[in-house]
Amino acid sequence: MSRRLLGGALVFAAAFVAFAFLLVPVVAIFARVSPGRLVGQLSNPVVTDALAVSLKTTAIAQALVLLLGTPAAYLLATRRFPGRALAVTLLELPLVLPPAVAGIGLIAAFGRLGLLGGALAGLGIRLGLTQAAVVLAVAFVAGPLYLRQAIATFEAVDPDLVAASRTLGAGPGRTFFRVVLPLARNGLAAGEALAFARGLGEFGATIMFAGSLQGVTQTLPLAIYQEFAVPGGFDVTLAMSALLVLVSAALLVALKVTLQWQPSRRTSRFLFAPSS
Amino acid sequence: MSRRVLVSSALVVAALAAGAGWAATRASTPRLTVFAAASLTDVLPKIDPHERYSFGGSNALAAQIQQGIPADVLVSANTSLPRQLYAQGLVAKPVVVTANTLVMIVPHGNPGRLHGIQDVTKPGLKVVVGAAGVPVGDYTRTVLAALHLSSVVAHAASQETDVREVLAKVALGEADAGFVYATDARTVAGKVAVFPIPASAQPRVEYAGAAVASSPHRAAAQAFLRRLLAPAAQRKLRAAGFLALPRR
Numbered sequence: 007m008s009r010r011l012l013g014g015a016l017v018f019a020a021a022f023v024a025f026a027f028l029l030v031p032v033v034a035i036f037a038r039v040s041p042g043r044l045v046g047q048l049s050n051p052v053v054t055d056a057l058a059v060s061l062k063t064t065a066i067a068q069a070l071v072l073l074l075g076t077p078a079a080y081l082l083a084t085r086r087f088p089g090r091a092l093a094v095t096l097l098e099l100p101l102v103l104p105p106a107v108a109g110i111g112l113i114a115a116f117g118r119l120g121l122l123g124g125a126l127a128g129l130g131i132r133l134g135l136t137q138a139a140v141v142l143a144v145a146f147v148a149g150p151l152y153l154r155q156a157i158a159t160f161e162a163v164d165p166d167l168v169a170a171s172r173t174l175g176a177g178p179g180r181t182f183f184r185v186v187l188p189l190a191r192n193g194l195a196a197g198e199a200l201a202f203a204r205g206l207g208e209f210g211a212t213i214m215f216a217g218s219l220q221g222v223t224q225t226l227p228l229a230i231y232q233e234f235a236v237p238g239g240f241d242v243t244l245a246m247s248a249l250l251v252l253v254s255a256a257l258l259v260a261l262k263v264t265l266q267w268q269p270s271r272r273t274s275r276f277l278f279a280p281s282s
Numbered sequence: 283m284s285r286r287v288l289v290s291s292a293l294v295v296a297a298l299a300a301g302a303g304w305a306a307t308r309a310s311t312p313r314l315t316v317f318a319a320a321s322l323t324d325v326l327p328k329i330d331p332h333e334r335y336s337f338g339g340s341n342a343l344a345a346q347i348q349q350g351i352p353a354d355v356l357v358s359a360n361t362s363l364p365r366q367l368y369a370q371g372l373v374a375k376p377v378v379v380t381a382n383t384l385v386m387i388v389p390h391g392n393p394g395r396l397h398g399i400q401d402v403t404k405p406g407l408k409v410v411v412g413a414a415g416v417p418v419g420d421y422t423r424t425v426l427a428a429l430h431l432s433s434v435v436a437h438a439a440s441q442e443t444d445v446r447e448v449l450a451k452v453a454l455g456e457a458d459a460g461f462v463y464a465t466d467a468r469t470v471a472g473k474v475a476v477f478p479i480p481a482s483a484q485p486r487v488e489y490a491g492a493a494v495a496s497s498p499h500r501a502a503a504q505a506f507l508r509r510l511l512a513p514a515a516q517r518k519l520r521a522a523g524f525l526a527l528p529r530r
Binding site: 113117118119123132134135216217219220223231232239240 | 339341438440442456
């Protein structure tokens, strides 16, 4: 009996430590200086420039991820071919790579002395230390998150509905946009939210491949790193951190809400069982 | 089952206690945590392999000490940061331990076709410098101002957080030119070409070390700094390209 009590107490203690450990650093960001001062720091040009760079590069990177990733995910989800499992695993690899390795990989591939550096130079393109390099870094580390979720989502779309649409005379394009995409909408949005959050936080690959220049390549995480080294710059780093915590939290809540809402399933039930 | 857990945790505790005891017997030579300028990355472990090193931009290391991150010694690539921390009571009186010179480097093959330092203002060139506040960044600004080339800073392709980041960007060929210490250029000989900076524009690059005030190993930290000043260590520093200690 007392042993069971001890066991229970240990479990609760472990849970408390885990909870406190994960929560205290986030709370501490807001506890250290007053909210008024945090908001005041947000008008610092380092912060506004970093925010603008972060928003622009993340938006372009996510547009690329959506435009290229959605067809890729649909193909991988609907076609069966030898080596498919390998292809999916390879696409997911950047997800588990350390960011520093991603940075080295991008330099080794797209850097001036890299694998494709000569070909790019022939086209007059130099990616290293440019805003395009930030976009590539973000797309490389965040893209697989969307891809993975999109493949799972497309796989979950009932093939009978696709077949029904085709037998009713809709072409593959019309079927994709009118049947598959509406059904997959929530899953895709969830994947995109995850990719967006990861892209916003990108640091290692960016600082290695794109460098750090205020207003050009210095994203919010890079600005936090640089301002940390400035004497008396800690308040600014706290303000930027608080901003990122809030944005990330909003993305997480949006993700949870999107995944819980299942309007597409309800729509399909209504469409195909109107008498019930 | 839970008894087994208890027994194994008792074993772990016993092992930890034994380890602590072992550590205590070695307390006469504590392993120091040394925060040191990135430019000392290769040479300090050769001088004293016993200590634990954390290399980085000196200003980032100083900021960590200000935030209370435990360290025993700070060796900064300038004298102003240790002096600031000394004024704040965070470190003991700093001593100059070595000196260096600044150089301009270009990647192997000189893709930007620079013929001299004056060419660093050529349009379209990607020049990388240290950020303001980072010692190498401040020295670079001093040099460029002395040579009337200050516009380079505003047009820099990247402002890096320590000298080794500048070095890497040039050595990898991503940047066309960068400003680093002579000793850094030596570590990637063959990958970069060096343009010396005229003595008249050369800043006074001096490294100051100080024992951290809150360190429990103050005496050992002072001893570490004294060892850096000893002839054996100074020989190794000079072999790496650092300058002889300035006479005062």
